[in-house]
Amino acid sequence: MFHLKDSWRKIGKTLSLFIIGTAASVCSCPAINPPFVVKHLGDGQSIVQIEEQKKYLLLPVEEASPEAKLYMIADNDVVRNMNVRLAVNKVDYFVPVDLTGFDKKHLSFNFQLIPDSAICWKEMKLSDEYDTSNREKFRPVYHFTPAYGWMNDPNGMVYKDGVYHLFYQHNPYGSMWGNMHWGHATSTDLVNWEHHGDAISPDALGTIFSGSCVVDKDNTAGFGAGAIVAFYTSASDRQVQSMAYSIDNGKTFKKYARNPILTSTQRDFRDPKVIWHEDTKKWIMILAVGQEMQLYSSPNLKDWTLESKFGEGQGAHGGVWECPDLIELPVEGTELKKWVLICNLNPGGPFGGSATQYFVGTFDGKKFVNDSPALTKWMDWGKDHYATVTWSNAPEGRHIALAWMSNWEYANNVPTQQYRSANSVPRDLSLYTFNGETYVKCTPSKELLKLRDKAIKKRTFKVDRTYNMDKLFADNTDTYEIEMTIKNKNAEVIGFQLFNSKGEEVEMSYNLIEKKFSMDRTKSGNVSFSKDFPTVTMAPIEGGNEMKLRLFIDKSSVEAFGDDGRFAMTNLVFPSEPYNRISFYAKGGSYNVTSFTVYKLVVSR
Numbered sequence: 001m002f003h004l005k006d007s008w009r010k011i012g013k014t015l016s017l018f019i020i021g022t023a024a025s026v027c028s029c030p031a032i033n034p035p036f037v038v039k040h041l042g043d044g045q046s047i048v049q050i051e052e053q054k055k056y057l058l059l060p061v062e063e064a065s066p067e068a069k070l071y072m073i074a075d076n077d078v079v080r081n082m083n084v085r086l087a088v089n090k091v092d093y094f095v096p097v098d099l100t101g102f103d104k105k106h107l108s109f110n111f112q113l114i115p116d117s118a119i120c121w122k123e124m125k126l127s128d129e130y131d132t133s134n135r136e137k138f139r140p141v142y143h144f145t146p147a148y149g150w151m152n153d154p155n156g157m158v159y160k161d162g163v164y165h166l167f168y169q170h171n172p173y174g175s176m177w178g179n180m181h182w183g184h185a186t187s188t189d190l191v192n193w194e195h196h197g198d199a200i201s202p203d204a205l206g207t208i209f210s211g212s213c214v215v216d217k218d219n220t221a222g223f224g225a226g227a228i229v230a231f232y233t234s235a236s237d238r239q240v241q242s243m244a245y246s247i248d249n250g251k252t253f254k255k256y257a258r259n260p261i262l263t264s265t266q267r268d269f270r271d272p273k274v275i276w277h278e279d280t281k282k283w284i285m286i287l288a289v290g291q292e293m294q295l296y297s298s299p300n301l302k303d304w305t306l307e308s309k310f311g312e313g314q315g316a317h318g319g320v321w322e323c324p325d326l327i328e329l330p331v332e333g334t335e336l337k338k339w340v341l342i343c344n345l346n347p348g349g350p351f352g353g354s355a356t357q358y359f360v361g362t363f364d365g366k367k368f369v370n371d372s373p374a375l376t377k378w379m380d381w382g383k384d385h386y387a388t389v390t391w392s393n394a395p396e397g398r399h400i401a402l403a404w405m406s407n408w409e410y411a412n413n414v415p416t417q418q419y420r421s422a423n424s425v426p427r428d429l430s431l432y433t434f435n436g437e438t439y440v441k442c443t444p445s446k447e448l449l450k451l452r453d454k455a456i457k458k459r460t461f462k463v464d465r466t467y468n469m470d471k472l473f474a475d476n477t478d479t480y481e482i483e484m485t486i487k488n489k490n491a492e493v494i495g496f497q498l499f500n501s502k503g504e505e506v507e508m509s510y511n512l513i514e515k516k517f518s519m520d521r522t523k524s525g526n527v528s529f530s531k532d533f534p535t536v537t538m539a540p541i542e543g544g545n546e547m548k549l550r551l552f553i554d555k556s557s558v559e560a561f562g563d564d565g566r567f568a569m570t571n572l573v574f575p576s577e578p579y580n581r582i583s584f585y586a587k588g589g590s591y592n593v594t595s596f597t598v599y600k601l602v603v604s605r
């Protein structure tokens with residue numbers, strides 16, 4: 001997704017016009033709110049002068065309002081600017097503008113495009129607090145979400161000294177896309193996360209789009225041995241690549257003074273992923289450029305040389321290629337290693353909108369060659385698995401992937417407000433071979449086992465069985481994992497529904513004739529916020545009489561992993577109450593569930 005409506009690009013132009021406009025039409029109105037002086041200037045322009053020293057200016061947001069422009073001014077200079085859907089008729093929620101470090105005597109805001117009659121003038125307030133405690137029934141328990149505001153792609157994932165860093169596309173000024181920053185969180189176990197606010201904020205080169213981080217162990221860039229170096233796209237009217245570095249283990253980042261480090265005349269030129277290529281002893285940057293990937297090399301992270309392009313005639317091209325990754329993985333059961341090029345695509349996914357495809361092949365430090373150009377391979381067969389990238393420098397040679405659990409078709413409209421979007425559960429990637437082809441396997445990362453609380457095991461049972469989780473656990477159980485093995489006798493369809501007392505359900509089934517696993521969320525709860533939401537997603541299966549399945553259920557998602565991760569399917573759901581029951585059925589024969597365990601999943605922190 002790239003919105004041309006990204007308004008940062010117009011800032012320079014608009015700002016100078018605005019300042020002239022302000023000086024020309026001074027029309028002061030009396031103060032409405034004691035801690036501010038609000039002056040309306042006509043034509044939707046206003047100035048707010050801050051009169052009280054507080055930590056935050058809390059701005060009231062109405063999501064149905066258009067974006068208004070705000071310029072934060074300290075000592076007559078613009079120090080920050082943002083687009084905010086300021087409340088005109090009603091307040092949906094508040095967003096904070098952090099005023100720390102500014103003296104109220106020198107601080108004011110210019111507002112553009114907001115009528116004098118808008119409710120925001122009465123509702124905005126100064127405060128030392130901004131409450132981020134959860135107010136959403138759909139906020140996941142064990143999936144990562146931003147403390148507040150909008151999130152899309154995971155960015156800059158890097159492991160260093162026992163800590164997993166996760167950065168992410170963040171809008172701190174609303175729960176819809178815009179004002180892209182890199183939010184930052186850390187974890188030592190991939191399931192308990194600590195929020196650290198925004199690490200990289202927009203500047204004169206643009207907003208901060210997706211990218212990656214590396215640990216520069218040998219100080220190739222000269223920022224210091226062990227510096228974390230971040231690469232991101234500066235997005236304004238054009239997209240260019242920039243870098244920033246941290247010499248305090250990711251606590252603070254300093255932008256490189258000579259940004260941008262890479263430019264192009266192409267409009268879609270973004271999402272740098274940087275890796276170290278051991279054989280050629282060079283850094284490699286893979287970039288998404290329109291519908292191809294470009295590969296660059298560098299000895300020092302600053303000077304980049306184009307080595308090759310990849311994409312024409314390869315895989316799916318239903319939309320723009322975004323958020324690439326390039327990793328080397330061992331092939332299960334062999335001594336071989338192969339390179340995997342991850343390519344996120346929007347639109348053009350198998351069920352509409354966004355999806356992650358990948359290519360398996362060779363890479364010599366210059367050129368990636370796909371083993372099977374005729375095949376399109378999808379990493380996940382659900383509708384809500386996008387912008388997948390892996391952790392850099394992960395321990396034990398692991399390649400841990402994380403996806404944004406949404407789809408650009410409806411991401412801005414899903415029924416949450418205090419925050420919007422979660423990430424998938426982390427998955428370890430590996431390769432396996434089937435019918436002479438090499439595929440990626442997505443295994444839920446071992447850290448997820450830590451979430452398991454109480455477990456209820458059932459002995460072998462036949463079809464037509466129903467279990468109520470609340471009864472099994474004698475407690476409300478709405479976040480859980482089911483692990484089961486199914487042995488088919490002669491059924492054509494093996495199916496089961498997760499459902500609640502409101503008749504809302506997610507139906508899953510194996511069709512043994514068509515060799516497909518499917519998940520139907522058309523009756524899953526609230527599906528009306530987008531015509532693209534109610535869907536049945538399907539994954540090819542290999543067949544055979546024994547099927548293993550792990551299901552991860554959180555407040556607003558179902559993730560299915562079949563046969564140790566040989567297929568994965570991730571879908572959002574918004575039930576009016578949790579699905580606390582499961583019931584099994586068969587068509588055309590019968591089967592046994594030979595092992596069935598439900599684990600209550602809880603986060604310890």
Ligand code: FRU
Pocket residue numbers: 001002152153169180209210211233270271322323387
């Ligand atoms: C993918 C994407 C990236 C871009 C970012 C902007 O979801 O469109 O290509 O960098 O989102 O937020």
